[in-house]
Structure formats: C-alpha cells, structure tokens
Amino acid sequence: MIFIDTANHISALAAKMAKPHVIAAYPITPQTTIVERLAEYVESGQLNADFIRVESEHSAMAACIGASAMGARTFTATASHGLLLMHEMLHWAGLARLPVVMVNVNRAIGPGWNIWSDLNDSLSQRDTGWIQFYASSNQEVFDNIIQAYKIGESEEVMLPVMISYDGFTLSHTSMPVEVPEQSKIDEFLPPFKPAWKIDVENPITHGNIVPPEPYMEIRYSMQRAMERAKKIIEEVGEEWGKKFGREYDLIQEYKCDDADYVMVTMGAISAEARFAVDELRKRGEKVGLVNLRTFRPFPYEKLKYEKMIVIDRNVSPGLGGVVYHEMKKTGKDLYGFIAGLGGVDVSYKDFERIYELAKRGKEGWYPLEVK
Amino acid sequence: MVSFRGEIVAIKDLPLDEYVLKGHAACPGCPITIALRIALKALGKKTILVIPACCTAVIEALYPKTAFNVPILNIAFEASAAGASGVASALKMLQQKDITPVVWAGDGGSYDIGLQALSGALERGTNFIYVCYNNQMYSNTGIQRSGATPYGAWTTTTWTGKKERQKELAEIVMAHHIPYIATATIAYPEDLFNKMKKAKEIKGSRYIEILAPCPPGWRFDMSKTVEMSKLAVETGAWVLYEVVNGKMEFNGYSKRILEGKERKPVEEWLKMQGRFRHLKEEELAKIKEMLDEKWKEYKKLYSSETSPDK
Ligand SMILES: Cc1ncc(C[n+]2csc(CCOP(=O)(O)OP(=O)(O)O)c2C)c(N)n1
Ligand code: SF4
Numbered sequence: 001m002i003f004i005d006t007a008n009h010i011s012a013l014a015a016k017m018a019k020p021h022v023i024a025a026y027p028i029t030p031q032t033t034i035v036e037r038l039a040e041y042v043e044s045g046q047l048n049a050d051f052i053r054v055e056s057e058h059s060a061m062a063a064c065i066g067a068s069a070m071g072a073r074t075f076t077a078t079a080s081h082g083l084l085l086m087h088e089m090l091h092w093a094g095l096a097r098l099p100v101v102m103v104n105v106n107r108a109i110g111p112g113w114n115i116w117s118d119l120n121d122s123l124s125q126r127d128t129g130w131i132q133f134y135a136s137s138n139q140e141v142f143d144n145i146i147q148a149y150k151i152g153e154s155e156e157v158m159l160p161v162m163i164s165y166d167g168f169t170l171s172h173t174s175m176p177v178e179v180p181e182q183s184k185i186d187e188f189l190p191p192f193k194p195a196w197k198i199d200v201e202n203p204i205t206h207g208n209i210v211p212p213e214p215y216m217e218i219r220y221s222m223q224r225a226m227e228r229a230k231k232i233i234e235e236v237g238e239e240w241g242k243k244f245g246r247e248y249d250l251i252q253e254y255k256c257d258d259a260d261y262v263m264v265t266m267g268a269i270s271a272e273a274r275f276a277v278d279e280l281r282k283r284g285e286k287v288g289l290v291n292l293r294t295f296r297p298f299p300y301e302k303l304k305y306e307k308m309i310v311i312d313r314n315v316s317p318g319l320g321g322v323v324y325h326e327m328k329k330t331g332k333d334l335y336g337f338i339a340g341l342g343g344v345d346v347s348y349k350d351f352e353r354i355y356e357l358a359k360r361g362k363e364g365w366y367p368l369e370v371k
Numbered sequence: 372m373v374s375f376r377g378e379i380v381a382i383k384d385l386p387l388d389e390y391v392l393k394g395h396a397a398c399p400g401c402p403i404t405i406a407l408r409i410a411l412k413a414l415g416k417k418t419i420l421v422i423p424a425c426c427t428a429v430i431e432a433l434y435p436k437t438a439f440n441v442p443i444l445n446i447a448f449e450a451s452a453a454g455a456s457g458v459a460s461a462l463k464m465l466q467q468k469d470i471t472p473v474v475w476a477g478d479g480g481s482y483d484i485g486l487q488a489l490s491g492a493l494e495r496g497t498n499f500i501y502v503c504y505n506n507q508m509y510s511n512t513g514i515q516r517s518g519a520t521p522y523g524a525w526t527t528t529t530w531t532g533k534k535e536r537q538k539e540l541a542e543i544v545m546a547h548h549i550p551y552i553a554t555a556t557i558a559y560p561e562d563l564f565n566k567m568k569k570a571k572e573i574k575g576s577r578y579i580e581i582l583a584p585c586p587p588g589w590r591f592d593m594s595k596t597v598e599m600s601k602l603a604v605e606t607g608a609w610v611l612y613e614v615v616n617g618k619m620e621f622n623g624y625s626k627r628i629l630e631g632k633e634r635k636p637v638e639e640w641l642k643m644q645g646r647f648r649h650l651k652e653e654e655l656a657k658i659k660e661m662l663d664e665k666w667k668e669y670k671k672l673y674s675s676e677t678s679p680d681k
Contacts, residue, residue, distance in 0.1 A: 059450065062450035066460075204443075207445030207446070
C-alpha cells in the first residue's frame, strides 16, 4: 500500500509494525511528531506496547536498556540535544550488546539554538558501538527501521541500531512510501530471541566490575560483531529486496561505472546530489554518486573510486569533515567539502559548483572558503 | 513467631534462605550486606536487582562471578530508576508479573545525581521498589559529601565539616503520592524485614530508605555498625516510620519517643564517630537545635495522625 506521509509519521508506523514491547521516548524538535503518533497508537490500542513517558532522554535510553535486558523489543526516538544527553547510555547499550532500535532526527547542536539539520549530533556518537544508518528518503526510513531490528537482533551482531535522517527536509516532508502488509513484515521479522536476558532462574550479574583482560575481550568481541554486521546488513538488504523489491547494500551507487569523479554524500542531501549528477551528465561530465547508507560499520572497502568528492554536513573542529577523514583509509584521491551546517541549503546547483571546484583541485568550507 | 500477615517479631523468625553469599567484597562491618541480606530474605528469589554505581556495585563481586543469588542489572550512576522502569515494563509486557524489580542504590545515586530519574519513575507510578541505603556520603569514590551528609560531618570534600544541612529525600518522595514509603535501619532487622515484605505485596511505586552506618566513612570501629544504627534511632538522628497511602505512622523506638520516652542526647551518637570529632560548641548547639526543630515537626505530625477526629 502507498502512504503519503512525513518521515516522522512513517517512522512511527514502521516502529509499530515491528511490534516493540516497550517504547520510551521524550519529545524534542524535530522528532516530536514520532512520539505523539506512537502515544496515539498505544492509547488507541493499535499497538500493544508499554509506552514509558520518561522525564528525559537519558532515562529513555536507560529504560530501553532495562527492557531490552529483559528480552523485550524496544524502540525510542530523539534528536540533537536529546541524543547528546543519552551519550553515556548509548555506550551502555552498545557494551551490554542490547539491540535497541532508535530513530535520530538530525538537528544542529546549540548554542545558538538551531532546529535545522546537520549530522553533528549522530556523528558525535561514532564510538558508542551503535550501528548507524542514514536515510535520504522516507521510503528508506521505513525500510531501514524494519531491517534495523533484524540486523541488530541477529545473533552474529547483537548491537543497537540508530537510523538517522535530516530534520524537516525529511522529518516534516510528505513523500510517497510503499508500506508492505503487516503479515509480510511479520514473515520478514520474527519475534526477538535474545542471546542473553535477565532471568530469575539463572541469577547472573550483568555489567559488574570487570578486570582489564576480559574488558578488552568484550571490546574485541564488539569490534568483531561490527565487522560481521557488514555481511548481515548485506544479507538482510538482499532479502528485503527479494521480498519487497528494493534491495539494499551498505552504500547506494548511482552512475558510478564510468565515472571519473564520484561524489560521496550521506543523508537527505544525497537526493540533491543525485539530481546534480543527472544535470552534469547532460553536459557530458563523467560523474557519479555514492550515498553512504551506513556510517557504522564504515563501508570503506566499497569506496573504490579513484577520485572522490566528499561532502560533509558536519565538522569535527580541528580536523575537518568527519566522513572525509574516515575515508582516508581508502587511500584514494579525496576532495573534502564542508557544507550545509545548521540547515544551510545545499541545492543541486551547489553540488554542480562543488564538482567544478573539485575538478580544479580545490576543497574546503563551501561557500565560506571556496565558492 | 510469625504473625498471620507473615510479619515476624524476632530475628530468629527470619527465613533461612540466603541470597547474599560468601565471597562478596564488602568491608568488614559493612551495613549494606546486613541490609541486603535481610531485604532479600523478605523479597525472595523472584527479585531482580537494578544497581547503579555505588559500593554495592563493588560488593556484588568481580566478573564473571556473582555474590548475590538473584539476577542483577548494573546501570549507570544516575539511571537506576529509569533502568528499572524498563525492567518493570518488560515484566508487564512479557507476562512475568510475579517478579519484583528492586532498585538498590546509595544516597548519592538517589538524593543527588539520580533524583531526576527517581522522581520521574515515582511520578509515573512505576511498579517497583526503590531502596535507598543511606550511608550519608559517597563511599564508593572515597567518602565525599552528598545531599544526605549531615551538617558538620567531615568528608573528603568537606574537610572542616559540611556547612549545609542534609535534605530529606523521603519527604520529597512523599510529595509524589506513592502508596508506600518507609524508613528503616539495620539495627531492627524485624522492622526492616516486615517493611520489605509489606512493600512487596503492594502495587505501584514503593520507596524504602535504610540508614546504613559505614565504619570507614563515619570513622568508627567495624564492630559497632549495629550499635551505631540503634543509637541513631534512640537519639532521634534517624527516625522510623511508614507512610501507607499518605497516612504516616511512626514505629519502633521513634514512636516511643513521640509517646514520651526519652530521646537520648545526640552527642552520644556523634562522639562515637570520627567524622564529627572536630565539632565546635556552636556547631554542636546548631545540630541539637535543628534536631529539636525536626522532632517538633514529627510531634505535630504524630498528634495529627493520632488525633481522635481522624
Ligand atoms: C556519571 C557518574 N559520575 C560519577 C561517578 C563516580 N561515582 C561512582 S559511585 C559514586 C558515589 C556513590 O555514592 P552513593 O550513591 O552514596 O553510594 P555509596 O558509594 O555510598 O555506596 C560516584 C561519585 C559515576 N560512576 N558516574
Ligand atoms: S565503604 Fe562503607 S558502605 Fe562501602 S563497602 Fe565499606 S563499609 Fe560498606
């Protein structure tokens, strides 16, 4: 069935169809309409879940951790400052290997208060052990949320999963989304069978003091799980494709085969970049696009193009664009641009301009340093 | 003797089941293990403990072992009430309604950094028991002041004695209209046991605060933990009561004080503790004055609760 709705309402719908037992969430712009819709689903009996109306995001994540440790399927959603407040508990969920699923609606960080999009909130959570997906359309938002449960709950993975998408550009923009029947979703996503859970018949202590050597083993096992997640993400994306007609990988490539230059983007701006590729191709430019679907695990093996133009909607002050620096591991020629912070519009015209600049060997803050 | 309500009247009536096992890492004379041993005898096997950073998180034993015979979910310092909310929700949704989620947190994790999560959980009517064992400081990190540290007490962040008065968390909890609140201390194991047992039978949020005299923190000999606990009650430095559905009832020695029995001079309690060694005359006078004031309040509450037109 085709739904025409905002990414936030699509998120709530996807969460509902994944049938979580426990939802704990706190409102923040531009995520709020997710929480409102979920509360409505629960109160009207359309969703049989316990909705914990927590007093903060820190508590939202703590509650998801408590519920997930009991073997319950959980969901939460947040944005920006809410995500930052959760930071400690994000590490906790990751190290406890609990497959909590969360939507983060990307929003710039204050001060000054800014409710528009950039990716600094979720990229600041880089090392928390969460799998990170980015969506560039409302359809991807839906598809990623359902797949997130299957990936995170896989015995080979057992990691929490965050699905991020741009505030307003997606969160409050209606687009058509193909939504499968509930029975088809149920076939795809069986009930959660946790690898471990708290059980009074087996009184074990979870998360107590751990000496250095086993601590390092725990960290190592997390790293291995992230590596295995690459395979699971591909498999689940392929299965999704077979069932629902839209196949997914860690990256999405567009007109890359004969490209001399490939632009690399993440999030909603990928849609503009795609349009720019079409425009540039009309003028005979051999350019392609890679949209990064996952940031963790980072798909560097798949970024095999000789000249890549990386457009970061984020910045690590003192270093530069986060994705650009992560991509140095590829050993390819990279041209790094920082653009669109705090919701500055990045249109297809800007991508065309960035492409021209990169061809001339330039890089930097667009348009503050190079334009 | 065990009464018809399952209440016990003497220590010999405590169930023989042990949930605090040998090999835990508490200091000798630690009040936490005494309290937990009694509490778990009342709560039984179908209990899940949620424990934040505190001494108990150390006592419970080093990975991969455990010293308690019930499952434990450790959680971040300020997050125990929220973590337990998740556990309680999952128990409800997964149809495991005979299991009691119990937070076991220190005063730091309850009065200070965890107060927001605690207040939120109580306001939501979370179906759990929250236990704050109050040793009146942060002992895990080496004896720093907390919101529960009394006026005048030495800690490693109040070298010349704390300049402020402690707050009353149980009274803050009362403002949340929860069905059951109780205070207790380890010198009266029957009282602690009965309160735990009663709490277990009630639905909704239940709060129990246990005074826990800590030998290294309060600077007294490790053989004197129970005495210190008893004297706190006899001098009125600690008070025993229950609040059931908003109705307050004092118990034990505290009730007897209100009925006219002597409240021992608080110096007797203070002088046994190295943390008050430096107290000046005027500081001691201030402590006594604050305590008298508090007991006047208790007296008023007591009279209103016991007045015939109630
Ligand atoms: C966010 C955070 N801040 C600080 C700490 C360090 N810390 C661990 S336990 C503790 C004090 C605990 O005090 P209390 O709750 O009274 O329990 P006790 O140690 O007395 O048993 C502190 C400050 C921490 N673990 N987490
Ligand atoms: S410091 Fe005090 S509370 Fe902590 S383990 Fe030792 S005796 Fe117990």
